[in-house]
Amino acid sequence: MKNIDEFGQLISKDLRDSALERCVDILEKKLKSEDCIEINDSLSNLTEDQISAIKRLVTNCVDTGIHDFLYSIEVVQDELSVSVNGEEIVKQSDGLNGEIFTEDGWFAKYSRYGETGI
Template identity: 35%
Template sequence: MKKLSPLDKFGKFMMQNFRDKGIHFAKGLLAQQSKAPDLQELQNVLSTLTEVQKDAVIKTITETIDRAMHDFLFALQEQADFDNEIQILVDEQNVVELSDGIHGEAYSDDGWIAKHSQHK
């Protein structure tokens, strides 16, 4: 197996621990998989949706997560361009400095979503 670059390690981490977990959680709620008492009312409401509506909910949540991820990474990029007070190091390398625009790394045909996400 090919060794991942620090930038790709970070991207894989973001996909698995931010994007995929959020989408998986939402799909679990729609499928009424949570046993948490505080989520039962929400799951009951979601259970009344049609499949078309459920698909729209998942698309909305996915787009929201992707936008939040983009905005977070863009803020990291801007911060690095000016103050550079917040750094994310992988293998002792600043991942923002390894990219020419970290906020766009997820979105190409060979970006992080395509390579590392369970939800394409």
């Protein structure tokens, strides 16, 4: 696996999937912290269409955050470098933020939820 793909797998699984799984776990009442119970209680009267809209919203917000983070890495590449096995990731891509999208992008290849999310 290329170093850039290792980075993409990390972003997809350990960042994106973790955030999306948190949302799913709250919606499925798997988390029992006071905060999660309060959130779930406030969502209990929503329809399935409304819950679906929330899932799309969460996916969109998480994906936008990742996109903007990757873009920021490129913008500050002279002050900050991200490397995997000694190779700078920015130099392996013509646009890190674009690596996450499309049918052969990082989300499609590595995310449990695919490109579309939850």
